[in-house]
Amino acid sequence: MTPRVLGIRHHGPGSARAVMAELDRLRPDAVLIEGPADADALIATVADPDLRPPVALLAYAADDPGTAAFWPFAEFSPEWQALRWSVRAGVPVHFCDLPAAQTLAHRATPQRDPAEPEPAEQTDLFDEPADESARIARADPIALLASAAGYDDPERWWDDVVETRGDSGGFDAITEAMGALRQEIGELGEDGHDLRREAHMRQILRKTLKLPGVERVAIVCGAWHAPALAGKLPPAAHDAKLLKGMPKLRTKLAWVPWTHSRLAGASGYGAGVISPGWYHHLFTTSDDVVVRWLIHQADLLREKDIDVSSAHIIETVRLAETLAVMRRRPLAGLAEISEATLAVMCQGDSGLADLMYREAVIGERLGEVPADAPVVPLQADLTASARSARLKQDPRAKEIDVDLRRPVDRAKSVLLHRLGIIGIPWGVARDVTGSGTFKEGWTLTWKPEFVVEVVMASVWGTTVTAAATARITDRAASGASLAEITGALEAALLADLAEALPAVLTALADRAAIDHDVEHLMAALPALGRARRYGDVRGTDVTALGTVASALLVRICAGLPAAVTGLGDDAAAELRTRLDAVHETVALLDPDDRTRWVIALTALAARHDVNGLLLGRVTRLLLDGGQIAATEAADRLTYALSGGATPIAKARWIEGFLGDGGLLLVHDRELLGILDNWLITLAERDFVDVLPLLRRTFGVFDPSVRRNIGDRVANLDGRAAPATPTTAFDRELAAPAVAVVADLLGLS
Incomplete structure (x- = not known):
């Protein structure tokens, strides 16, 4: 037959x-x-x-x-x-x-033709x-x-x-x-x-x-x-x-999980389809295909707190069917359904329509393989890399410190960072002291379920390096904010993923070019500043980061005057956090960048239409940086406390100025006197109103700092502080102890 x-x-x-x-x-x-x-x-x-x-x-x-x-x-x-x-x-x-x-x-x-580019192995x-x-x-x-x-x-x-x-x-x-x-x-x-x-x-x-x-x-x-x-x-x-004489390689085969997005033609897969999620629905749904699909899309929108009613679904079905009739098609297809969804469910919002395309039409269904499936190459490469870095897969928690100046320790750090990127948290970073940025601390715990995680991560590549590169590139490309993209950039540098840097920097530049939100720019800059240090610590070329960081800072300085205008207390508090982070980052940038930032802060400090929390903070930053003298800071504090603002607004200025640095009041008698004089002249009701704010401000100070401030306040009127009782030294009582110590030190 x-x-x-x-x-x-x-x-x-x-x-x-x-x-x-x-x-x-x-x-x-x-x-x-x-x-x-x-x-x-x-x-x-x-x-x-x-x-x-x-x-x-x-x-x-x-x-x-x-x-x-x-x-x-x-x-x-x-x-x-x-x-x-x-x-x-x-x-x-x-x-x-x-x-x-x-x-x-x-x-x-x-x-192949030698002039053609080298094809990818995978x-x-x-x-x-x-x-x-x-x-x-x-x-x-x-x-x-x-x-x-x-x-x-x-x-x-x-x-x-x-x-x-x-x-x-x-x-x-x-x-x-x-x-x-x-x-x-x-x-x-x-x-x-x-x-x-x-x-x-x-x-x-x-x-x-x-x-x-x-x-x-x-x-x-x-x-x-x-x-x-x-x-x-x-x-x-x-x-x-x-078929005669065809070459062969020693090969291993295994089942691995896959995703719908990797089946999509947009992923670069040669036999890919444009709508894996839709095709899955077509195959698994036997009746009411359009209605059930729209219910699925409505559920996705509701999960994102977007109101979609039954009426929306009904009208979307009617519109899709009408479009099919107008186009002389017996049934509504994906084109008609997508257009109807955009018009009704998404109310013309192309952003929501794009979201539906990514999450529904393409989808992100992840397959599963049996736990006893053969080992995948990613696991083999991980094992070899761990052996090279002298890391043992041990289920017991173990703390290690690595010195990035030593090649074997640097290999440990790079491997652990790469595994973290692809979702295998073998090592969890912990804080350490000493050796500056050359030292890292890790807590290592190898868990049996990591074997499954390795198999799942194989969708990104067959080696740890390739998988981490693909994953971090995808994170940057799909980042919803500048901060996410700069976070991906920092992770790429920590993991020494040089091949991912061009794509991540391109994503960063593209996103920064269209993002006009100053807070987004401020949130993105600190990671760039930290990343520049890795050139010294890890030997990575980060020359391009300086240009990107400077470009972001220019836009921050240009947009900051408008961003601080008309802010309430909560918004001002959030912006103060961003302001501090940017200020710390600017110290790591070039002198021209530092000068640009100081000019922007100086202009901001001279304004009177900005929330006191920010004005006080900017004044403190200029004082700590040596841009203004202590006497000028005292004059600004006097002005802030003597103006026509409410007592609460003045307390906000103090909160911004002091921050968590109470030592300033211990060492600067003039500032302490101005603050004390303002406080004791408050009316009873005003004092009650500002007390919670001041208590919150002083509450973050170390107890010893608060005690010293109290001592200084008690002595502000010129009276001497009560003498601290002292214990007299009794030579006779001390002689035996001194003799023992001298004997131990070989001095007797």
Whole structure:
């Protein structure tokens, strides 16, 4: 019997349904699926309920985990459904594509033009055309046919030409169309890798047809390959010649979790789809597809405290269906639903619509693998890196101090920071004293569940360095604020991720260019200032950070006058915290930056329309920096306490001026006298009003400081402070003790 070729669209829910229906109708004796032939041993795991898609077959070179490739599967992937169908039915099932050992060897030594850029080692595979003439068609040939037929959604086209036909002729039509398309654009790539792939598929097919009891064979493969497997097969000797002498690598394979976002075409995945979340919904929902989808979107909006009522859902359904009728389409598709969602649920807010696209249409579903799955390359690289850094995986908590001037200690620090970035908190940083920024303290605890975390982190890369680089780049690209992006930048420097710095700095520059909120800029600057120190401590080139930090400071100084105007007490308190952080950071920048900041503070201190909390703080910063003398600070305090402001406003000025530095009043008698004089002249009601503020201000001082202030206040009127009783020295009583000490010191 002629083998049944089911040409499918990778990750197409319509294809998946059609494959399942055809397998039910055909009841084959064996099933072949496009995928690495040496992964057959992992097929049995498909029956494990703990293996939940999206997942991927991961193959990596045993001697070089960085050389790796992924074959992803979603719940709606036709290949996954064919695997599940075969396992449930007890039908022999095999992968038929080139073994991963040969695929990785080909990737490691590709035949390419020397002028072309070096390809990335880590690859997501199903179809990856070798030459540009086939690249567009091969990326998604079903989408190309759909476009030619006037469809903007390949799934809609598939429904019309395959599923609604109600017969088994749809796959034959797909194979015929792909044959015509291949003839139209020419044969495959110049290096012949795809020809060898199809030759291997035919060799596996011949081998399967010779097995006892096998008469009906179903082949599930990308539609592009269907013509090469359908009909009469060419001579086996021809295929054997193509496959002869192919290089191999020693390879290991494993299942790893995957995500919907990594299935999306926007992630760079060659066989990606534009709407994984929507496709999952299409495949798993049997009735009321549009209504249930909109309910899902409404739930997402409600989780973000956005009001969405049942009426919103009803009107969105009506609008989507009306758009479909106007466009002469039998059912509303994703385009109509998205437009209706924007108009009704999101009320025209494109930002909310983009949020729905990311969280619903693409989604972020994470797959799961069994706990006893084979080790992944990330774990292997982690183990090797830990051994190199002389870190032992110990379940008992252990504290260590590392000196970044020593190479082995620096390796410890870098590894722990990188693991923290990818969500493996083996080490938790703790505060230490001494050695300045060259010393770090860590508490190490290796937990058994970290093995699972390592497997999950494999979605970012196959080595600790690659995974941390990808994760920090993603954090910077998706950062909702400047502070998040600068936090990512600081983490990248601590983890010595030099390759991530260009992307993070680009994200920072892009975000800073459109962010006009001075508080956001002030929140972002401290991380940049701290990061500049790592050039000395860690040997990292941070030259570009000075330019970025200076640019942010210029915008802060320009926007600060407007930002401080008309602030209430709570807003002023928050801004004071930002002000202090920026002031500390400016001390780490260049002299020109420090001068610019002092000018901005001086201008601010001269204003009278700003919350006293900020004016008092700015005056204190100028005093501590030596920009104004103590006498001038005393004059400003006198003015602040003698003006027409309310007693509470004056107490705010004092709170800002003193901050947590009560020693100033211990050492400056003039300031203390001004403050004391203001306080004792307050009316009783005013005193009661300001007392809580003053108590909060003085309450943060150290008890010894408060005691010294009290002593100074008692002596402000010129009277001597009460003499502190002293104990007379009795030589006779002390003689025995002195003799013992002298004997111990060898002085007797």
